[in-house]
Amino acid sequence: MSMFSLYLLVPLAPLVGALLAGLFGKALGHTGSHVVTTLGVAISFVASIVIAQDVYAGHIFNGTVYTWLTTEDISLVVGFLIDPLTVTLMLVVTFVSLTVHIYTIGYMHDDPGYQRFFSYISLFTFSMLMLVMANNFLQLFFGWEAVGLMSYLLIGFWYTRPTAIYASLKAFLVNRVGDLGFLLGIGLILAHFGSLDYVTVFERAPLLAQDSILLIPGSPVSLLSVVCILLFVGAMGKSAQMPLHVWLPDSMEGPTPISALIHAATMVTAGIFMVSRMSPLFELSETARSVVLVVGASTALFMAFLGIIQNDIKRVVAYSTLSQLGYMTVALGASAYPIAIFHLGTHAFFKALLFLGAGSVIHALHHEQDMRHMGGLRKYMPITYVTTLIGSLALAGIPPFAGFFSKDALIEAVQGSTIPGAGYATFAVVAGVFITAFYSFRMLFMTFHGKPRMDHHTLEHLHESPWVITLPLILLAIPSVLAGYLYIEPMVIGQYFGHSITVLPGNGGMQAMREEWQGVNGFIEHGVMALPFWLALAGIACAAALYLKWTDIPAALKARFGGLYTLLDNKYYFDRFNEVFFAGGALKVGSGLWHKGDITMIDGMMVNGTANLVGRLSARLRRVQTGYIYHYAFVMIFGVFIMMSLWFVKA
Secondary structure (H helix, E strand, C coil): CHHHHHHHHHHHHHHHHHHHHHHHHHHHHHHHHHHHHHHHHHHHHHHCCCCHHHCCCCEEEEEEEEEEEEEECCEEEEEEEEEEHHHHHHHHHHHHHHHHHHHHHCCCCCCHHHHHHHHHHHHHHHHHHHHHHHHHHHHHHHHHHHHHHHHHHHHCCCCCCCHHHHHHHHHHHHHHHHHHHHHHHHHHHHHHHHHCCCCHHHHHHHHHCEEEEECCCEEEEHHHHHHHHHHHHHHHCCCCCCCCHHHHHHHHHHHHHHHHHHHHHHHHHHHHHHHHHCHHCCCCHHEEEEHHHHHHHHHEEEEHHHHHHCCCCHHHHHHHHHHHHCCCCCCCHHHCHHHHHHHHEEEEEHHHHHHHHHHHHHHHHCCCCHHHHCHHHHHHHCHHHHHHHHHHHHHCCCCCCCHHHHHHHHHHHHCCCCCCCHHHHHHHHHHHEEEHHHHHHHHHHHHCCCCCCHHHHHHHHHCCCCCHHHHHHHHHHHHHHHHHHHHHHHHHCCCCCCCHCCCCCCCCCCHHHHHHHHHHHHHHHHHCCHHHHHHHHHHHHHHHEEEHCCCCHHHHHHCCCCCHHHHHHHHHHHHHHHHHHHHHHHHHHHHHHHHHHHHHHHHHHHHHHHHHHHHHHHHHHHHCCCCCCCHHHHHHHHHHHHHHHHHHHHH
């Protein structure tokens, strides 16, 4: 089989599985549906491994697969760009998707929408692969919108629940806000660069670096800054950055496998991938990178605070995802694109592991999600406990687990940045280390340690989840331990990404890291002596003290700092502001247009007003129609008199 055929096989295998399960699910049954979809993703994963080996050997592909439309000035095509950045995302997407497919067999086995669910997650995998493999902005936008659509369908999968319908609609609408900015950015690129092809746009970018456009008359602004910020608005929607983050916590209404697939490892990282792919543009605009840095730092810090007070086990992990996406965004702003992708990869493994571990607990407790009704599960669910512990250690940044390497490298790169906002970002990511360790181990201790707090019936039937649930946990735990140690040197220090990522000389702190590099073991030694490591240990110690020993203190702190707790519990009132200002404002504008525009202007003046005018004129004219011949004769004579008078006047 040729390499080009393998390129096609990667996205098409999940698509075929999705179509078979979606259209012929009843005929295939439960077993047939999960076999065709899981097999399709497995084929895609194996093909991605083969393609990755070919790319690592130095073979890059950039070509057209299908020409959709050609005009005099532009061609709209489906094409693939296969380079180190692409294959990294292909491997992450297909591996995590494969583990989620296997996990779903056990988790959803009693659900009446079993075949539909497998069709959706396989179709999502196809959409995500089309996004990361694109070589032009048109295909990127297609994949971008397709993953948004699949997210809507999967969050609202249990469509009989009003909360699920609300959450899916919220996700869809918030993403449309971001996508509008994204589309405007692509439109500006087409207008000024004359092409939608990545390579062409990137080659022309330095020539347009000094160009300006007028958004406000008399105030020219940098073209590339506007383009990059608009593209980043799209990333803010997909990757849930403040203030477009509000959809992700509510998306936990979807089944747990979706939380792992979409909201931990793949869809939410689309924005991180996109900005990394657009590095040749972002490197030419310090303003755009500064915006990215500040937005990411704010998300990393303030979303971490919200993870502290959550009692729903999935929402703790959801706010953790928001915070970690903020970390990746900070790395992008600091021109540390390789570190952002490195953290994306390690985070995909340990965050998917934590979501699936939470799902294993929820499954064992008959869909109980409140951690206040858990406790003492480690002796009943040892595999789930050990794998969740590995995920928590990786998230907290404890060596030698994967999160330590990517998070420490990220913090070091941000400390070396000098663009506006770098000082604030450094504080945010360092402070976030303590908070991350605290909330991750708070979740672990409340769930698996202490005395059991569930009811007697649940406790009697408590046991470890079946192998189709625990096997994916083990498969994800392995890279959660090893990925950081194995890949930090090639991805961060080496030339793993080659020319697929552009970093201009003097931008960010990665060059200093490379000059000071003393090997992986030296990095660990340096890390355990640095402040972030000790902050992580302090966070774990505080969680142990408050949730294992002095368990009455959290309630006392809640009572003592009631105002702060209320602020956090209401999620900084972002949702309330959206409801009052945007939703309420839209309702008021709509109501005003309805009353003044529709009823008063259109119905009252134009439609009914015209009818009333015709009616009044008709009533007046009707009086002229008397039916008497002498009246008509008089009018005719009077008319002739008027015409003759006018004729004499003209003469």
